[in-house]
Amino acid sequence: MSAETLTENSLASDFWQGVRLSMPVVVASAPFAVLFGALAVDNGFSVLEAFLMSALIYGGASQMVGIQLFGQHVAPWLIVLSIFAVNFRHVLYSAGIGRRIAHWPVIQQALGYFILTDPQFAVAEARANTGQTVGFAWYLGLGLPVYIFWVIESALGAVFGKLIPDTHALGIDFLLPIYFLGLVLGFRKRPLWLPVVLASAAVSIVAYKTVGSPWHVSIGAIAGVLLAVILPPHHSGVETRP
Amino acid sequence: MSTTFWIIIAGAIATYLTRIGGHLVISRFDNIHPRVEAGLNAVPAAVLTTLVAPELLNAGPAEWAALVVTAVVSLRGGLMAMFLAGAAVLILARQFVG
Numbered sequence: 001m002s003a004e005t006l007t008e009n010s011l012a013s014d015f016w017q018g019v020r021l022s023m024p025v026v027v028a029s030a031p032f033a034v035l036f037g038a039l040a041v042d043n044g045f046s047v048l049e050a051f052l053m054s055a056l057i058y059g060g061a062s063q064m065v066g067i068q069l070f071g072q073h074v075a076p077w078l079i080v081l082s083i084f085a086v087n088f089r090h091v092l093y094s095a096g097i098g099r100r101i102a103h104w105p106v107i108q109q110a111l112g113y114f115i116l117t118d119p120q121f122a123v124a125e126a127r128a129n130t131g132q133t134v135g136f137a138w139y140l141g142l143g144l145p146v147y148i149f150w151v152i153e154s155a156l157g158a159v160f161g162k163l164i165p166d167t168h169a170l171g172i173d174f175l176l177p178i179y180f181l182g183l184v185l186g187f188r189k190r191p192l193w194l195p196v197v198l199a200s201a202a203v204s205i206v207a208y209k210t211v212g213s214p215w216h217v218s219i220g221a222i223a224g225v226l227l228a229v230i231l232p233p234h235h236s237g238v239e240t241r242p
Numbered sequence: 243m244s245t246t247f248w249i250i251i252a253g254a255i256a257t258y259l260t261r262i263g264g265h266l267v268i269s270r271f272d273n274i275h276p277r278v279e280a281g282l283n284a285v286p287a288a289v290l291t292t293l294v295a296p297e298l299l300n301a302g303p304a305e306w307a308a309l310v311v312t313a314v315v316s317l318r319g320g321l322m323a324m325f326l327a328g329a330a331v332l333i334l335a336r337q338f339v340g
Contacts, residue, residue: 028322049246056254065293066253076249082289084256089286094264113262171332174305177297178312178328180290185316185324187287196284197291204292205299217292224288229281 011137018141025119026149032060033150035175037157039064042172043071047158054154058147059117061183062086068176072213082217093121100124100134108136115143192228200224304335 033054040050045067053063062083069079093116101112120143124134187193204220211219274282294309301309312328319327 028320031322031325045246049244049250052247053250053253056250057257059257061290062253062257065289066249068293070246070249076245076252079249080252080256083253084260085285085289087257087260088282088289090257090260091264091267092282094261094266096264098265110262113265114258116261169333169336171304171308171329171336174297174308174332175325175329177294177305178308178332179325180293181309181312182316182321182324182328184287184290184294185313186321187290188316190283190287192280192284193287196287200288200291201295204295208296208299213296216296217289220292220295221285221289224291225281225284228284228288229277231280 011135014135014138015141018138018143019145021123022142022145025123025146029060029119029146029150030153032064032179033153034157034160035179036060036063036067037154037159038161039172039176040067040154041158041161043067045070045158047155047162050158051151051155054151057083058115058150059083059087059090060150061180064176064179069217074213078218085218085221089118090116093118097121097124097134100128101136101139104136112136112139112143115147117143117146119146192231195231196224196228199227303339304332307335308332 036054037047037050040053040063041047045053053066057063057066065086066079066083069082074082094113097112097116101109104112120139123142124139127138128134184197200220200223203223204216207219208216297305298309308328308331311331312324315324315327
């Protein structure tokens, strides 16, 4: 299908179809955007910095990790490395979605990868699995509302976060561990999940007690990943790939 | 420019590299070694676990209650349900046990 046969109308219709699919993601991510903004300010970020982090990084869990470590006065390079580590899963999304969007112009692909989040990947893959083309207009319709709301809500959260008087009574300081536990449990269907979690938990606690923060993050994570690498492949459920 | 600003810029570049890197690098190989793939699969759970586990050392009754409820809700609910349930229990419990 050539570009000429795509009328503006069909592109607009593709775009709005994407927008409709984005709505659940917009709703679900709203509390996390506001929470991120509030926590960022609580950990020493300015409103502008919270806004910039959401606009430029655009990855919820990694932003939470970043501000958590920032609040603990961890070395800057280690904060950046941790953001990279948390976002590393995108490498797999990127490899997967690359086949679907290879027909786009390079500039559009570059933009497409910028907004490649967990739900963006999941919904786009689901569309590709039904045999439909993943077009740029549709993909942008899916991703743009999520991005715009994420950035605005982060800034709002940062503004209102300054107004929260007693962060302890409201549990603000412990919301991140709850959120991260939720994310960890969300991966529980993956092969080797339990051994990896147990190894990372045990090693990170020991490292926290001995080497100290923030090294427990890297050391614990490396322990879990190494375990997954070392265990025989038939345990990891990846040897049956076609 | 502040240190925070540079952390954000470097974090943004690192993040974009993960989003475009898989396409640029991994898709060039026909096969990923199963052990490498198993390691990549383990990355998110391994990293995120290290952010929770040490918190258990300082956790009191309110924090434990919140984490247990979060885990129980995870058996049925999504991330949002888990988070809201855990947060609600934490806030409620802290009113009583500080």
